[in-house]
Amino acid sequence: MLNTKTKHATGVAIAALLVGGLTACGSDDEPGSSSTTGGATLTEIKVWDPYPQYDDSSDWAAYVKACAPEGTTITRTSAATSDLLNDLTSAVKEGNAPDVVMLDNPAVPDAAASGLLASADEVGIDTSGFDENLAGPGTVDGTTYGVPIGANTLGLYYNADILADAGVDPASITSWDTLTDALAKVTAAGHKGITFSGIAGEEGVFQFLPWFWGAGASLEDPGSAQAVEAGQLLSGWVGEGYAPKSSLTDNQSASWDLFLTGEYAFAENGSWFAKAASELTDFEAVAMPLPGKDGGAAPAPTGGEFVLAPMQKDDAEAHYANATKVIDCLVGSENQVKTADALGYFAANASLRSEQVASDPIWEPWATSIESAEGRTTDLGPDYTATSAALSTALQGALNAAGDTAQVQSAFEAIGG
CATH class of the missing domain: 3.40.190.10 (Periplasmic binding protein-like II)
Structure with missing residues (x-):
C-alpha cells in the first residue's frame, strides 16, 4: 500500500x-x-x-x-x-x-x-x-x-514479553472477543493495549478493512450492520483506553513507532515491518494473523x-x-x-x-x-475510490465516538447501501 x-x-x-x-x-x-x-x-x-x-x-x-x-x-x-x-x-x-x-x-x-x-x-x-x-x-x-x-498485507504483532507478564497465551487469541479479553488483561497488568492507524484517507481504510471484512461486511454495502460492528469494535477500544486517541490521526509509521516504545501489547501493522520486528533487541515482537469476528483469520487487503x-x-x-x-x-x-x-x-x-x-x-x-489477502478494488473497480472515501469518513466518526454505540451506528448508516 x-x-x-x-x-x-x-x-x-x-x-x-x-x-x-x-x-x-x-x-x-x-x-x-x-x-x-x-x-x-x-x-x-x-x-x-x-x-x-x-x-x-x-x-x-x-x-x-x-x-x-x-x-x-x-x-x-x-x-x-x-x-x-x-x-x-x-x-x-x-x-x-x-x-x-x-x-x-x-x-x-x-x-x-x-x-x-x-x-x-x-x-x-x-x-x-x-x-x-x-x-x-x-x-x-x-x-x-x-x-x-x-x-x-496486514497482521497482528504482539509483544511476547507483555503477554507473558499479563498471563495471556497468544494461541488463545482467535476472535474479536478473545483479543478484547487480552487487551483487558494487559491493561489491567499496567501495560498499554493496541496501536493501529485510523488516519483519514486510504491508509486508515486499508487498516480498517480486516475488521470490516472480518465481520462479514462487503464493500458493496459499506453501511451494513456488519460494518457497524467493525466500527464499534475499534471505537470501543478507544473508549476503553485499549487504543490511543491518536489512532484517529496516526499513520502506519506513527502507530508502529508507538509499538516500538515497548509499552503496547499489540500492533496492527504490515508485513513490511517484519524485518525490523525480527531485529528488535528491547523486546520480542511476534506476528500472527488478524482474527475474524467469530474466529479464523480475517481477510486482509493486499x-x-x-x-x-x-x-x-x-x-x-x-x-x-x-x-x-x-x-x-x-x-x-x-x-x-x-x-x-x-x-x-x-x-x-x-x-x-x-x-x-x-x-x-x-x-x-x-x-x-498473503495467500488469502483480497484486492481492495476487485469488487468495485473504479467505484472503490468513492466507497473508500465514505468508509474513511465513517471510521473517523466512529473513532471520535469513543465507544458511543448510537454515534457509531449513525456514522456508518450515513454511507447508505
Missing part, C-alpha cells in the same frame, strides 16, 4: 540486495538494442515511483537505474502516492508521460478508466505467473494493464504497487519496448524476489514466494495472510 510506511524497514534489505549483485538487473537484450521509432532513438527512460523516502543517492535509486537496457539511461522521479495519479494525468495529457509508473494498487482502476494506461497486451508486458488474488487490481473490465511489483506503462502520444512503440524491458527487469522471474526484498514485500508469484519464505523465517507467519 502506501509507501512512506516502508522507510523504517527496507534500508537493510536494499543494502543486502546490492551486495548480491545489483547490476544483474539489466536487460537481457542484445547490446545496442535501445528502442527506435521512425529513426528516432529513445535513449532516456523515465520511471516514476511512489517512494520519495529514497532520494537519488539511495540504494533503491541505484537498483532501478541498473534496469536500464544497453544504450539507455533511466531517469527516476518520485512523488508521494497521493500526488502521483494527478501528476500522471497531467503528463499523459501533455504528451510527456513516463515510460514506466508504479501506482498504489487501488489507483490502477482510476488510472485505467481515465485513459492513462496502455494495456499489457499493447505494451507486451508478461502477465503470467502472478497469483490471481494479488494480480487482480491490475485487471479492469477484463483488460489487464500491469503487474504487481510485489505485495504486502498492499503494494503495480508496474504499468502509461499511454504515449508520440513514439509509442519505442516507449513501450523500453517499458517492457524495465518491467521485466523489475518483476521477471530472475529478479522478482530481489525487488520484493528490497521493498520489504512478498513476491507476487507463489513458487518464488515459497523460496523467499523458505530463505528467511521472518516471513513464515505471513504466508497464510
Whole structure:
C-alpha cells in the first residue's frame, strides 16, 4: 500500500540486495538494442515511483537505474502516492508521460478508466505467473494493464514479553472477543493495549478493512450492520483506553513507532515491518494473523504497487519496448524476489514466494495472510475510490465516538447501501 510506511524497514534489505549483485538487473537484450521509432532513438527512460523516502543517492535509486537496457539511461522521479495519479494525468495529457509508473494498487482502476494506461497486451508486458488474488487490481473490465511489483498485507504483532507478564497465551487469541479479553488483561497488568492507524484517507481504510471484512461486511454495502460492528469494535477500544486517541490521526509509521516504545501489547501493522520486528533487541515482537469476528483469520487487503506503462502520444512503440524491458527487469522471474526484498514485500508469484519464505523465517507467519489477502478494488473497480472515501469518513466518526454505540451506528448508516 502506501509507501512512506516502508522507510523504517527496507534500508537493510536494499543494502543486502546490492551486495548480491545489483547490476544483474539489466536487460537481457542484445547490446545496442535501445528502442527506435521512425529513426528516432529513445535513449532516456523515465520511471516514476511512489517512494520519495529514497532520494537519488539511495540504494533503491541505484537498483532501478541498473534496469536500464544497453544504450539507455533511466531517469527516476518520485512523488508521494497521493500526488502521483494527478501528476500522471497531467503528463499523459501533455504528451510527456513516463515510460514506466508504479501506482498504489487501488489507483490502477482510476488510472485505467481515465485513459492513462496502455494495456499489457499493447505494451507486451508478461502477465503470467502472478497469483490471481494479488494480480487482480491490475485487471479492469477484463483488460489487464500491469503487474504487481510485489505485495504486502496486514497482521497482528504482539509483544511476547507483555503477554507473558499479563498471563495471556497468544494461541488463545482467535476472535474479536478473545483479543478484547487480552487487551483487558494487559491493561489491567499496567501495560498499554493496541496501536493501529485510523488516519483519514486510504491508509486508515486499508487498516480498517480486516475488521470490516472480518465481520462479514462487503464493500458493496459499506453501511451494513456488519460494518457497524467493525466500527464499534475499534471505537470501543478507544473508549476503553485499549487504543490511543491518536489512532484517529496516526499513520502506519506513527502507530508502529508507538509499538516500538515497548509499552503496547499489540500492533496492527504490515508485513513490511517484519524485518525490523525480527531485529528488535528491547523486546520480542511476534506476528500472527488478524482474527475474524467469530474466529479464523480475517481477510486482509493486499498492499503494494503495480508496474504499468502509461499511454504515449508520440513514439509509442519505442516507449513501450523500453517499458517492457524495465518491467521485466523489475518483476521477471530472475529478479522478482530481489525487488520484493528490497521493498520489504512478498513476491507476487507463489513458487518464488515459497523460496523467499523458505530463505528467511521472518516471513513464515505471513504466508497464510498473503495467500488469502483480497484486492481492495476487485469488487468495485473504479467505484472503490468513492466507497473508500465514505468508509474513511465513517471510521473517523466512529473513532471520535469513543465507544458511543448510537454515534457509531449513525456514522456508518450515513454511507447508505
